[in-house]
Amino acid sequence: MSVLSPSSIFTSMQQEGPFAVQKTALNPHPFSQEARNWVKNLHKDSNHISKYRALRSQIFEFLGIETFAEIDQLLHDPALRQMRSERALHLLGNMFGISGTRKEIENRVHEYARTADTVIHSLKGKILAPYGSFIETTNEIEMANNPIELILIMFDDRYHKKARFEARRKLTLMTLAGSIDQRERETEIADKFSNFLGFLNSYVWSPDLKIGELNPVYLHSIHDPENFHCTDVQVLSPQQADAIQLPPGEKLTLLKRRRFTLGHRNIPIYVSIRKKPPEAKVLKLLRKNEKNPAVAVDDELGLMAVLDNISDIKSFQQHLTRSAANANSLMVLEDISDTLTENTIYKGHAVGSSSQTPMLKFFARLGGMRVELIIHTNQTFLNYMYQQDVAHNEYEVKRIFDSGVIELLFPRDIFHLDHQKTRSEMIRFFRKQIES
Structure with missing residues (x-):
């Protein structure tokens, strides 16, 4: 379900819906013409009436x-306002399960505000980088961290329509950030991430390596001019790469690889380990049209690995299972999707995903953790990075636009963006970066 659909759980942010921010702040007089017209539109959908009543009750209770x-x-x-702000902190602390002094709760709420700002900054810095001047947040809203102040801005006609929308948007993003923080504290994700790194260093990587020791190599790849998929790849040392003069259609990609030992073999592996930052989780909740992180964010711990060939991938799976047993834990592989083998088509369920993306993907359950693993060969990794309609940067553009998130966060009538045109231009922008 799109975040822009009438039944979306983010209806209150939709500029095409009954809760749209108007040119002037809502006249509170119940018999004004504006109020009458608004009520008439609201009654067109009984679901909107229920949402309005719930939202009104929340605002009234929060403001006292x-x-x-x-x-x-x-x-x-x-x-x-100061009295109500102190009361609001107490209410928020109880809702999100934040323990501590009033100052500690205030600091945590301010962290939620910073996460909300970072969501916008992350889009401004990459997906919408050429359009930074279009989507820049109003100074007064970026500086506001107090939820009471942000709610009051929504009803203050001294503020421009854009600022009042941004206040509402920031409050919504802060709420999602609070839910994510509560989920992370409940699941102890920070401790699990540390334990996962400890497991890899103690049991998976070669004992001959120091922690953090990496061996740099370059992948020298040749790409098809039609769609830029990788047709051939060779692993080169840095010295060999220095001697290469790249013609059009060829690329050098740096990988810093670790090693694991299986029998008498030392097998090189490039590994990217990630713990999603809060702003990425907020965007995922929006894309999934969800407010519950337990439902939408199932890949909090993740590992992407790149090996030379499928035989090495099978060896790595075997080594992982043995390493878990050595760490006194059974390892179970869940939700396995293997599209590395020839003639197997990947069927992605995410908005914007490509059916041309081969990979081995599964969740490993071990040691009280559930870790998402995505494994590539050198060739499929290069396709994941560079191939037309497959490259990850293109995928990011497609999923954020096609899910409706960009239009939800930056509605056309306020930010003056032509979303379809912007989507096409950003895909061309990333293609040019890749192929040049």
Whole structure:
């Protein structure tokens, strides 16, 4: 379900829906013409009425008021706002299970605000980099970390329509950040990530290596001019790579590889280990049209590995299983998807994913953790990086646009972006970076 559909759980942010931010702040008088027109539109969908009532109750309870007319007093009484802000921190602390002093709760809520800002900065820095001036957040909203202040901005006609929308957007993103933080504390994800790294260093990588020791090599690849898929790849030392003069259609890709030992063989492996940052998890919740991290974010711990060939991949799977047993844990592989073998088609379920993306993907359950593993050969990794309609940068553009997230966060009537045109231009932008 798209985040832009009428039944989306993010209806309150939709500029095409009944909760759209208007040119002027909502007139609280119940018999005004604006209020009458709004109520008429709201009654077109009973689901919207239920959502409105729930949202109104939450706002009233959070602000400590009983009618919209009382908002004006809060807007003009700093002392009263301060009292309500302290009460709000207590309510938020209990809702998100934050223990500690009022200051500690305030610091945690401010972290949620910073995560909300980082979501926008991450898009501005990559997916929408050429459009930074279009989507830049209003200074006053970026500086606001107090949820009470942000709610009041939504009803304050001194603020421009864009600023009032950004206040609402920031509150929504802060709520998602709070849910993610609560989930991470409940699942002890930071400790599990540390334990996973410890498992790899103690049981998986070669004991001849120091922790963090890496061997740099280059993949010298030749690419088809039609779709830039890899037709041949050779592993070169840095000295050999220095002597290469690259013609069009060829690339050098640096990999810093570890080793694992199986029998008498030392097998090289490139590994990228990730723990999704909060802003990436917020974007994933939006793409999945979910507010519950336990449902939408199932890949908090992840490892991507690249090996020379399929035989080495099978050896790595065998080595992982033995390493888990040596660490006194059974390792079970779940949700296995193997499309590395010839004539097997990958059937991606994510919006924007390509059916041309071969990989071995599974979840490994061991030591109280569930880790997502994505494994490539050198050739499929280069396709994942560079091939048309497959390259990860293209995939990121497609999924963030096609899921409706860009339009939800940066609606056309406020940010003046032509989303389809921007999508096409960003794909061309990344293709040019890849092929040049």
